[in-house]
Amino acid sequence: MTFFFSDTVVLLFDFWSVHTPTGLALSVLVVALLSVLYEVVKMGKARVLRRALLAVPPSLSREELLEPEEGDGGRGATQGRWFQFHVAQALLHVVQVVLGYALMLAVMSYNAWVFLGVLVGSTVGYFVVYPLLRVG
Numbered sequence: 001m002t003f004f005f006s007d008t009v010v011l012l013f014d015f016w017s018v019h020t021p022t023g024l025a026l027s028v029l030v031v032a033l034l035s036v037l038y039e040v041v042k043m044g045k046a047r048v049l050r051r052a053l054l055a056v057p058p059s060l061s062r063e064e065l066l067e068p069e070e071g072d073g074g075r076g077a078t079q080g081r082w083f084q085f086h087v088a089q090a091l092l093h094v095v096q097v098v099l100g101y102a103l104m105l106a107v108m109s110y111n112a113w114v115f116l117g118v119l120v121g122s123t124v125g126y127f128v129v130y131p132l133l134r135v136g
Contacts, residue, residue, distance in 0.1 A: 028117035035121025052085030
């Protein structure tokens with residue numbers, strides 16, 4: 001299969017069938033925005049990981065995080081925060097995987113316009129979101 005330029009394409013589902021240049025432009029815009037969202041989620045995962053690492057004191061071992069003892073002097077709160085960050089990161093990972101596979105399947109329509117939309121969206125998303133990693 002090769003890439004082709006056409007205003008007729010079926011993206012991801014049968015109901016997302018495009019037959020006009022306007023429909024294609026809107027579809028490419030949606031795909032580009034999904035690519036930007038992918039980059040935002042990727043950055044969000046990195047920020048959650050950084051916050052999780054900062055929330056856990058370096059003196060805690062893995063065993064203390066998983067199995068706190070009675071009268072642990074507040075370490076249960078640390079375990080709770082660590083678990084919340086872990087759940088948040090897992091949910092963001094699921095969203096990132098779903099978006100990534102959806103974008104991959106959109107590119108596999110082999111429509112060059114859709115492919116360019118994913119590239120532009122990913123580039124813009126990375127360009128806008130990456131500096132935010134240093135802010136927080």
